[in-house]
Amino acid sequence: MNEFPVPLPGAHTDTLMWANPEEVEPAALEQLRNISRLPWIEKLRVMPDVHLGKGATVGSVLAMRDAVSPSAVGVDIGCGMAAVQTSLMLEDLPDSLKSLRSSIEEVVPVGFNAHNGTADVLHSDEALRREATRLFSAFSTLRAPNISDRESRVHTQCGSLGSGNHFIEVCADDESQIWLMLHSGSRNIGKEIAERHIATAKTLEHNLDLPDRDLAVFLAGTAEMEAYLNDLYWAQDYARLNRATMMALVKSALRRHFPSVHFGSEVQCHHNYVAQETYGDLEVIVTRKGAIRAGRGDLGLIPGSMGTGSYVVRGLGNEQGLCSASHGAGRRMSRNAAKRAFTTDDLAEQTAGVECRKDRGVLDEIPGAYKDLRTVIEAQSTGRSPLVEVTAHLRTLLCVKG
Template structure:
């Protein structure tokens, strides 16, 4: 479905003493609340926004910037728009297995995955990643720490922790799933990011941007939209650090996928992996060309959906997920949604729902059904079918997945 709503942020820009500035906000849904619209307007009024702000169908209010927004900037980057879960994203691979080969009782498989992959705040007892993975990351990180030694004080047992967290899940909405597609083929799908150190990098540079309060492009309507201007030392340092965290997140998912496969292989006959595999970010920034300009594109809860590019759009636990192929829609800056999107806060979900509700809504799925994950109940999320219907101009569905097992942090 095409753009359903366009808002011109210039119409009331004078409220913020910034007359004459404001780009359109192009929204691929009508399911958006007033607070998210006001948050988007603040971003759209920044003088360094290129062309327009694109808003995906899973949009909802975020911290700093709106989740589900795609923000193209010229000569500046907003650290809070990238956020603290830098490089958070998805990894999925199809196995050479049929649903008929799944055991009737999946509890042992879930237990073995949870033993193999630390969840929540846990980390490996020993470093699991190979030296060929760690060495280049370590070298680049040392360069970053030399310029910003305060980062090292933000993470307990710094060197051991970031290395031992490679191949770990984390908490919140991060997950590991076994899924079955429309052809009864089995997939492994997981969702995680840059763990503790990525959080530290995001937090550190967000606060640095607020402290420096660079004003090359004029007034900033919200301290959370503090930015680094290209040409400043902090801009260069942030780009270096955020790219490190994004690479770390990618390697974390790759390492975790190998551990999950090790955990499940004893439960199945020998199988090979399909060439159908995807590893993509949905909280990140990178340079791209759009509408004739080289810009920094920040995707805050959105994935890249360039022409023929594969991506992953997960639903909530208990609903469908999708492997998609991008259509390269220029109005979305070649982007699409990163999931269903929350329709209520975690605290509200905990007030409204009980473990019994969770058990009912995840019937038939091997997963936790206790109060610790009630905030992840499907009813706390938007309808994934409607989210997908709103972005038929952005992606086409390649595979529809339904989970049969879900590991949560």
């Protein structure tokens, strides 16, 4: 049984880890120490999927008083997961899922592709139409510099996957029930918003002496922080709408093959986002970068990599862990290192039995580039201070990548 959490050696503030410091890359540990030196930090929590990030570490949860660091959210604002259980059973599926993968790829643009105009489902689905109308109409309220010429992309990219570690999957749980799952965020607009505000933060006088300028913060009560939060909350909602739109499209693709299929309630969770929360009498701004909220009863999704499956979890409301949990398995090597270390033959071997791309274009997403998901789950679901309980394990059957 694990003994997590453990303190981070050399930290300057209240920092606890659900990971063994000896197994974390030295650069990530130093990055965490830099975060702990920020004068506005009240608590820092480190999830078991921790690894080096830009500015702030992936797998970190920061509780700050009267300040927020855009890099502690990341540039894919609102990135997260969505999943839904279907009425299908494993035995309902054909031996080959290649046709189903093609159907999904026909309706959901992947990589740098986008819709030709606005996705049809944003007109035909009343709930999605209302939310899209609200968000598209609010685009003019965004305050990031020089952002107005990105408006058309907001329309065409809504309901698109992107690339990198984003994916769409068909999975089976331990009872052979079929699930749909996907991972994506706020697409290019979230990145543009984040990068513009990070650039602004770096120019502010109170950030000039930070241990790492990439950790620049906005302070409460300032126009700069008000502008950032305005844009960030919009981007978080856009990311959620993007996932909901994609899920509607994937459902439509599945119905083409199984007309009588029906679906349960969707699970949605951000893992790059900001929330204002209270712990005891401590009111803080919490940023989760590569971490999900795991309040008591919250349902969350923790994916692995191509072919390694995912977990549906329920939060335990562990306030010691700032009601958080990991967002996935976490990388154990960089993308470039993965391309050097593995071949397409390795990729085919490690994704055996999964209907997916097996070419060099997704080699950096090979399962061997990621930490062992079962170990990551065990670190936060057992021991003296667990963060979540597992409600379902999902085995990957089909994976669409950008």
